[in-house]
Amino acid sequence: xxxxxxxxxxxxxxxxxxxxxxxxxxxxxxxxxxxxxxxxxxxxxxxxxxxxxxxxxxxxxxxxxxxxxxxxxxxxxxxxxxxxxxxxxxxxxxxxxxxxxxxxxxxxxxxxxxxxxxxxxxxxxxxxxxxxxxxxxxxxxxxxxxxxxxxxxxxxxxxxxxxxxxxxxxxxxxxxxxxxxxxxxxxxxxxxxxxxxxxxxxx
Numbered sequence: 001x002x003x004x005x006x007x008x009x010x011x012x013x014x015x016x017x018x019x020x021x022x023x024x025x026x027x028x029x030x031x032x033x034x035x036x037x038x039x040x041x042x043x044x045x046x047x048x049x050x051x052x053x054x055x056x057x058x059x060x061x062x063x064x065x066x067x068x069x070x071x072x073x074x075x076x077x078x079x080x081x082x083x084x085x086x087x088x089x090x091x092x093x094x095x096x097x098x099x100x101x102x103x104x105x106x107x108x109x110x111x112x113x114x115x116x117x118x119x120x121x122x123x124x125x126x127x128x129x130x131x132x133x134x135x136x137x138x139x140x141x142x143x144x145x146x147x148x149x150x151x152x153x154x155x156x157x158x159x160x161x162x163x164x165x166x167x168x169x170x171x172x173x174x175x176x177x178x179x180x181x182x183x184x185x186x187x188x189x190x191x192x193x194x195x196x197x198x199x200x201x202x203x
Contacts, residue, residue: 042126043123043124043125043126046125046126046127046128046130046131047122047123047125047131049128049131049132049135050118050122050125050131050132050134050135050138051122051135051138052135053131053132053135053136053138053139054135054136054138054139054142055139056139057135057136057138057139057140057143057174057175057178058138058139058140058142058143058146058175060174061139061140061143061144061173061174061175061178062143062146064163064173064174065143065147065161065163065173068087068089068161068163069089069161072087072088072089072163073089073161074089075089077165083167084166084167085164085165085166085167086165087163087164087165088163088165088171089161089162089163090161090162090163090171091151091159091160091161091162092159092160092161092162092171093157093159093160105156105157107148108145108148108149108156108157111141111144111145111148112145114137114141115138115141115142115145118134118137118138118141119138121134121196122134124196124197125196125197126196126197126198127189127194127195127196127197127198129185129189129194130186130189130194130195130196132182132185133182133183133185133186133189134182134186134196135182136178136179136181136182136185137178137179137182137183137186139175139178140174140175140176140177140178140179140182141175141179142175143173143174143175143178144160144173144175144176144179147159147160147161148160160173160175161173162176164177
């Protein structure tokens with residue numbers, strides 16, 4: 001977990017900024033704890049955003065899969081934009097977009113590990129864009145993990161429900177979309193040098 005946090009870019013100890021400056025002295029504040037008191041509510045708001053985004057992403061994914069299983073599974077695909085985009089219910093035992101179907105249990109463990117890492121990072125979160133990105137990752141990971149645990153053929157081996165089928169592309173679901181969008185946002189934030197704790201570094 002510590003290694004994952006290091007890769008994402010969150011410092012293990014918030015005692016000092018990257019330039020060695022004491023956080024209590026940032027923006028001209030003293031060491032009387034005023035800055036820390038200001039930062040604490042701000043951090044809580046970012047965590048609230050993270051979990052709100054995660055709940056919305058998870059709920060949309062869960063509801064869409066319930067509708068697909070009830071109305072679309074074992075039925076003909078529904079064309080949305082001709083043959084360029086259609087809804088087609090399939091069960092995917094692999095990772096996102098159908099890759100690695102022989103490693104269902106491994107992908108389940110990875111999804112669970114990602115969730116734990118994100119929850120641990122939340123206590124050091126002071127960046128709104130990072131809160132949104134991690135919320136998307138968390139909601140998407142929870143959505144597919146729910147399928148892995150509760151759907152057939154068994155616990156930790158369940159097949160994920162996919163239904164969005166663009167032409168000449170793999171079939172995916174809303175959880176996959178949330179994960180990809182969160183990952184792209186993290187890459188962009190990393191290129192800009194913005195860390196989850198709100199500090200900006202320059203290479």
